[in-house]
Amino acid sequence: MTAPLIIFFVLAAVAVFGAVSLILQKHPIHSALSLIVVMVALAGLYLLMGAEFVAAVQIIVYGGAIMVLFVFVIMLLNAGEEERTNLSRLATYAGIPLALALAGFIAAAIARSGGYLPAPAPNGALTSTKTLSMLLFTEFVYPFELTSFLILVAILGAIVLAQREN
Amino acid sequence: MTPPGTQDILRVLPELAWCSAGVLLMLLQPFVKNRQALTFISMLGAAAGTLVTFKAAFGEGFGGLVQFDIFSLFFHWLIGLVAFLVILASDSYLERENLDAAEFYALILFATAGMGVLASAQELLTAFIGLEMSSISSYILAGYRRDSIKSSESAVKYFLLGSFATAFFLYGIALVYGATGSTNLRTLATADPSSNLVRLGLSLILVGLGFKVAAAPFHVWTPDVYEGAPTPVTALFSAGPKAATFALLLRIFATVHAATDFWFWAFWILAALTMFVGNLGALVQSNIKRLLAYSSIAHAGYILVAMAAITTAKNSDSGLDPGAAYAAVLFYLLSYSLVSVGAFTIVSDLGGQGERYVNTDDFAGLGTRQPFAAAALSVFLLSLLGLPITAGFFGKLYIFTAAIKSKLIWLAILMAINSIIGAYYYLRIIVVMYMHEYKGNVPADAPASLSPTAAMVVIVAVLATLYLGLAPNHILGIVLDPNLILSGR
Numbered sequence: 001m002t003a004p005l006i007i008f009f010v011l012a013a014v015a016v017f018g019a020v021s022l023i024l025q026k027h028p029i030h031s032a033l034s035l036i037v038v039m040v041a042l043a044g045l046y047l048l049m050g051a052e053f054v055a056a057v058q059i060i061v062y063g064g065a066i067m068v069l070f071v072f073v074i075m076l077l078n079a080g081e082e083e084r085t086n087l088s089r090l091a092t093y094a095g096i097p098l099a100l101a102l103a104g105f106i107a108a109a110i111a112r113s114g115g116y117l118p119a120p121a122p123n124g125a126l127t128s129t130k131t132l133s134m135l136l137f138t139e140f141v142y143p144f145e146l147t148s149f150l151i152l153v154a155i156l157g158a159i160v161l162a163q164r165e166n
Numbered sequence: 167m168t169p170p171g172t173q174d175i176l177r178v179l180p181e182l183a184w185c186s187a188g189v190l191l192m193l194l195q196p197f198v199k200n201r202q203a204l205t206f207i208s209m210l211g212a213a214a215g216t217l218v219t220f221k222a223a224f225g226e227g228f229g230g231l232v233q234f235d236i237f238s239l240f241f242h243w244l245i246g247l248v249a250f251l252v253i254l255a256s257d258s259y260l261e262r263e264n265l266d267a268a269e270f271y272a273l274i275l276f277a278t279a280g281m282g283v284l285a286s287a288q289e290l291l292t293a294f295i296g297l298e299m300s301s302i303s304s305y306i307l308a309g310y311r312r313d314s315i316k317s318s319e320s321a322v323k324y325f326l327l328g329s330f331a332t333a334f335f336l337y338g339i340a341l342v343y344g345a346t347g348s349t350n351l352r353t354l355a356t357a358d359p360s361s362n363l364v365r366l367g368l369s370l371i372l373v374g375l376g377f378k379v380a381a382a383p384f385h386v387w388t389p390d391v392y393e394g395a396p397t398p399v400t401a402l403f404s405a406g407p408k409a410a411t412f413a414l415l416l417r418i419f420a421t422v423h424a425a426t427d428f429w430f431w432a433f434w435i436l437a438a439l440t441m442f443v444g445n446l447g448a449l450v451q452s453n454i455k456r457l458l459a460y461s462s463i464a465h466a467g468y469i470l471v472a473m474a475a476i477t478t479a480k481n482s483d484s485g486l487d488p489g490a491a492y493a494a495v496l497f498y499l500l501s502y503s504l505v506s507v508g509a510f511t512i513v514s515d516l517g518g519q520g521e522r523y524v525n526t527d528d529f530a531g532l533g534t535r536q537p538f539a540a541a542a543l544s545v546f547l548l549s550l551l552g553l554p555i556t557a558g559f560f561g562k563l564y565i566f567t568a569a570i571k572s573k574l575i576w577l578a579i580l581m582a583i584n585s586i587i588g589a590y591y592y593l594r595i596i597v598v599m600y601m602h603e604y605k606g607n608v609p610a611d612a613p614a615s616l617s618p619t620a621a622m623v624v625i626v627a628v629l630a631t632l633y634l635g636l637a638p639n640h641i642l643g644i645v646l647d648p649n650l651i652l653s654g655r
Binding site for chain 1: 170174189227232272289291296341345361
């Protein structure tokens with residue numbers, strides 16, 4: 001087993017552990033902290049694939065800004081422990097087997113496709129920030145610009161739903 | 167990697183117009199307090215997006231990310247028309263419920279732009295952004311009546327389940343990309359149909375899109391969201407996003423051969439389930455918004471029958487022309503959208519402040535109290551039922567014929583059974599309106615007549631329904647083209 005492969009499995013295990021903990025924790029703040037673990041582990045995986053820029057953005061935006069917001073909101077709302085209802089217990093009993101089945105299904109499909117994914121990076125390596133930005137502003141400029149409208153919609157939504165009653 | 171030029175912009179003119187109109191409304195919001203002026207500007211914006219299609223150029227744009235063809239043109243017209251009518255219908259609603267107009271209209275226009283992106287996207291990431299633009303605007307619109315608990319519930323449910331569906335869609339794209347190294351449908355056209363990863367990715371994409379068109383078993387959100395959302399918004403949900411998502415589904419399906427082969431049984435089962443869930447669910451509803459929501463699920467089922475028919479027709483040794491089945495889907499979407507917008511507009515206007523009068527019992531005696539509204543609603547219900555001289559008749563007929571031609575006899579039989587079940591609850595409303603007396607006195611705050619703007623929408627929808635039912639050939643002439651997808655003018 002080569003070093004990158006070992007690092008991959010360690011990071012992947014940490015990410016999965018964080019994700020499972022995120023769902024199982026009863027207190028929202030513990031869930032939020034588990035989410036940070038997932039984000040950082042993912043950033044490590046991106047770095048392993050040679051995507052430094054995406055890894056850095058992942059840490060700065062998700063691990064940093066968005067998580068701070070999450071924690072602030074939880075603190076401000078003073079959210080307590082989750083309540084369990086009959087329906088949520090039912091969801092646990094039906095959900096866990098179904099989720100495991102889906103995971104097994106996906107794992108089997110990936111395993112049967114030859115053990116590796118023939119994922120070629122289009123237009124050469126995507127490693128450098130320069131090529132990435134070139135792609136964003138030439139080939140993918142349309143979805144890129146549309147994303148700005150998407151963000152505008154989100155801002156508009158925040159204003160509409162949060163403004164004071166008139 | 168060439169920077170985009172004028173030719174690329176010409177292929178996304180409608181989206182540009184709708185987005186600009188949305189931004190304009192946001193800028194006008196602090197200065198223009200007159201609701202009617204805002205309504206007028208938004209209607210102009212919605213119409214502008216549709217009218218600029220005359221100037222739009224056919225063909226690929228942005229290096230294959232978008233494809234503007236007759237197919238996409240048709241959907242831009244449909245979506246623009248729906249947005250136009252919904253904005254007009256919202257005017258009296260916003261006044262009655264005392265809601266802000268500028269943001270409401272801006273969100274409708276942004277959602278419309280998102281649907282436009284979906285209709286011409288030829289690449290999965292672009293489609294994803296379009297889907298999100300339309301979905302996120304929809305979540306906000308669903309919760310626009312903030313003083314109503316039902317509206318908030320509707321928004322939260324739609325948001326949570328919608329995000330879940332989006333995750334499926336995105337995971338599907340990732341797997342397809344992993345297997346083929348591309349997200350462009352033209353490249354994916356030759357993807358290996360026997361590859362497990364491609365199949366898995368396509369299945370997840372189908373799950374994500376199945377949620378958006380409210381196909382069973384992904385329909386659970388529909389009744390609650392349709393019931394809680396402001397009724398003009400419900401009209402938009404039942405027509406716009408549904409049509410745009412079907413457009414994307416059709417395009418994936420028509421281009422990617424792996425999907426055509428693989429999705430047949432998926433469509434067969436989805437269609438059968440969706441029809442039964444929708445029609446049986448509608449039987450027991452007393453709230454008319456929920457009833458129409460279940461009916462909307464059932465109609466998605468009928469369209470899925472046509473999708474299954476396309477699969478068989480596209481199979482090269484069947485010797486069938488898939489063009490007729492494509493035309494059936496497009497015609498059905500057009501007729502259903504018009505009827506649905508019309509019906510929800512009537513429900514919206516007769517609901518009274520706070521949408522209190524939306525039970526079937528509240529419609530008792532409507533035939534004598536409000537002959538115009540009752541007659542128009544009857545036309546819409548008969549069209550949903552599929553009676554001759556209404557658009558619904560030809561819509562159903564074309565799908566039925568396509569199913570028979572593709573030798574999907576069982577599916578055609580199930581469709582006929584479901585149409586009969588549907589007849590019960592559609593006719594029940596008509597019976598209640600014309601043959602039942604209102605129990606007790608009609609409440610003083612119940613609206614005595616449709617507002618002028620709503621009446622205009624209803625008249626347009628009735629005329630269009632009858633026109634499509636009497637002379638379907640005009641529209642059919644446009645959509646009946648074996649090379650509809652990818653064809654130019």
